[in-house]
Amino acid sequence: MCGMEWIKRIDYRRWLLVNFIVLALFGVILRYMQCFPSGKLNYLNILHAHSHFAFAGWIFLALALLIAGQIQMEISPAFKWILGLTLLCAFGMLFSFSVQGYKTVSIIFSTLFLLITYRFAYLVYNKWDFKSDNIISARLMKMAIACLVLSSIGPLALGALKASGNTGIVYQNAIYFYLHFQLNGWMLFGALGVFACRYLNADNALQKTVNPWLSLFLFSAIPLFFIFTLWIKPPLWVFFLALVGAFIHTISWFVLLKKLFGFTRKIPLLIQMALIAISLKVIFQVLVCVPVIGGWTFSNRNLIIGYIHLITLGCITPILLQELFNVNSTVVYKTLNVLYCMLTVLYLMLLFLQPLLSRYEILIPHFQYCLLLISVLFCVAGVLYYIRLSNKKRIKKLTRVDLNHEHSVETNPFLRQKYNDFI
Numbered sequence: 001m002c003g004m005e006w007i008k009r010i011d012y013r014r015w016l017l018v019n020f021i022v023l024a025l026f027g028v029i030l031r032y033m034q035c036f037p038s039g040k041l042n043y044l045n046i047l048h049a050h051s052h053f054a055f056a057g058w059i060f061l062a063l064a065l066l067i068a069g070q071i072q073m074e075i076s077p078a079f080k081w082i083l084g085l086t087l088l089c090a091f092g093m094l095f096s097f098s099v100q101g102y103k104t105v106s107i108i109f110s111t112l113f114l115l116i117t118y119r120f121a122y123l124v125y126n127k128w129d130f131k132s133d134n135i136i137s138a139r140l141m142k143m144a145i146a147c148l149v150l151s152s153i154g155p156l157a158l159g160a161l162k163a164s165g166n167t168g169i170v171y172q173n174a175i176y177f178y179l180h181f182q183l184n185g186w187m188l189f190g191a192l193g194v195f196a197c198r199y200l201n202a203d204n205a206l207q208k209t210v211n212p213w214l215s216l217f218l219f220s221a222i223p224l225f226f227i228f229t230l231w232i233k234p235p236l237w238v239f240f241l242a243l244v245g246a247f248i249h250t251i252s253w254f255v256l257l258k259k260l261f262g263f264t265r266k267i268p269l270l271i272q273m274a275l276i277a278i279s280l281k282v283i284f285q286v287l288v289c290v291p292v293i294g295g296w297t298f299s300n301r302n303l304i305i306g307y308i309h310l311i312t313l314g315c316i317t318p319i320l321l322q323e324l325f326n327v328n329s330t331v332v333y334k335t336l337n338v339l340y341c342m343l344t345v346l347y348l349m350l351l352f353l354q355p356l357l358s359r360y361e362i363l364i365p366h367f368q369y370c371l372l373l374i375s376v377l378f379c380v381a382g383v384l385y386y387i388r389l390s391n392k393k394r395i396k397k398l399t400r401v402d403l404n405h406e407h408s409v410e411t412n413p414f415l416r417q418k419y420n421d422f423i
Contacts, residue, residue: 012065012083013324017389019057019090021382026050026094028379031372042101049097054312055182056113057090062320063190064120067141070197071127082120089113107159114152121145135207136200136214136260140193143218147185154178169232176228183311184221188278191319195271198323200260210259217252220245227288231298243289250282269337270318273344277314284310296355306351313344325389332388340381347374 030050033043064086068079092109100106124145154177161171223245226238257275267275284307288294297303321340325333350371354364364370 012061012087014386014389015087016058016062016065016324017382017386019053019061021379021386022094023050023054023058024375024378024382026053028372028375031368031375034368035372045098045101048101048106049094052093052097052110053090056086056093059187059312059316059320060117061086061090062324063187063194066194066320066323067124067190070194071124076123078119079123082116082123085116086113089116110155114155117148117152121149134197134200135211137193137196139211139214139218140189140196143221144186144189144193147181147189147221151178151181151186154181173229173232177225179308180225180228181221183308184224187316188311189218189221191274191316194323195274195319199267199271206259210256213252213255213259216248217256220248220252224249224285227285227294230288230294239289243286246282246285246289250286253278253282268322269334269341270322273341274315274318277310277318281307281310281315300355302351302355306348309351310348314348318344321385325385336381336384336388339377339384343374343377343381347371347378350374 026046026049029041029046030043032038033041033046061083064083068076068083089109089112093106093113096103096106096109124141154174157174157177158171161167161174223241225245226234226242227246229238230242257279288297318340321337350364350367354367357364
């Protein structure tokens with residue numbers, strides 16, 4: 001295939017499931033390295049590869065595809081370049097970080113991906129109808145794009161800090177700055193914006209009623225960043241900003257949940273899980289502001305990992321799966337949804353419970369092996385989603401060939417019902 005025509009021919013939904021499987025596979029490798037000798041593999045390199053691929057190859061690519069669908073940019077050549085180059089950068093970072101860590105090749109791919117996000121933000125900001133009837137979705141998406149751009153300050157600062165030899169507290173906080181505005185800004189608000197566009201059919205009067213609470217929820221994410229700095233025991237004013245940000249974020253979320261929940265259509269299981277996970281996340285953030293709990297949290301790696309996976313696996317990925325694959329449509333998909341939810345709940349319970357139980361000198365039997373097993377099952381779930389999507393597409397292609405008009409799926413009501421039940 002000459003030139004870059006491959007970009008126009010990519011089936012991104014299939015690639016997203018491939019990326020999900022690859023991401024889960026690297027999670028298995030990380031868990032395996034906790035249980036058995038890793039040989040020549042470098043744990044930190046694999047960890048960096050896993051996290052960068054999660055952000056670029058799974059969440060960014062999925063959100064970009066969903067947002068493109070909502071603003072009808074699928075046919076835009078510029079946007080196809082964004083999707084294709086994102087896929088290229090994601091795998092480039094996956095392999096380069098795995099092999100060499102933070103070196104020349106991985107930095108090149110990371111920088112290119114950063115530039116792609118700028119281009120994406122520019123296109124969306126110019127194409128999205130921020131004055132649409134769905135004020136909630138528009139405001140969430142506008143803030144998501146702002147956080148996407150704002151988060152880039154973190155990695156841009158890392159280069160200058162590393163060059164100057166400053167790899168201490170400021171360097172670490174630059175990483176946290178990026179993580180916060182990605183996880184609690186771009187990813188969370190972007191996923192909620194996609195959700196709101198489809199499910200929130202509130203009238204104008206209600207939208208105006210919730211608008212002040214939505215403003216509080218969105219803008220409290222800015223001072224919320226300071227909870228990531230509590231590990232260094234900062235000045236009192238920093239602690240105050242973190243507490244106020246976390247408290248306002250939590251109150252506004254629950255008010256929005258109460259006011260909007262009754263105005264949604266029947267919410268699928270995965271969306272329900274996401275809303276519950278977000279509720280747990282905002283409560284966790286308030287608890288971290290309590291000095292005793294915060295100090296214990298930042299000294300416990302499993303709690304930090306649990307918080308990050310609560311956002312990625314619990315808050316964001318369920319919305320992505322639901323919106324990308326319409327996974328509430330069949331019995332098979334519903335079964336896969338239940339499997340995904342069960343695995344996520346078990347994984348998070350283990351990560352959060354073990355640190356709590358260890359304070360009372362209680363250990364979960366075979367803790368690391370349990371995490372490894374669940375990681376393997378996430379891979380299996382991804383493969384099953386992929387097989388289901390492939391079967392669905394194959395059946396759809398077959399129904400386009402009308403070999404016998406009398407028995408066509410399109411013309412025979414009985415066969416049509418069977419087809420609908422299958423897909």
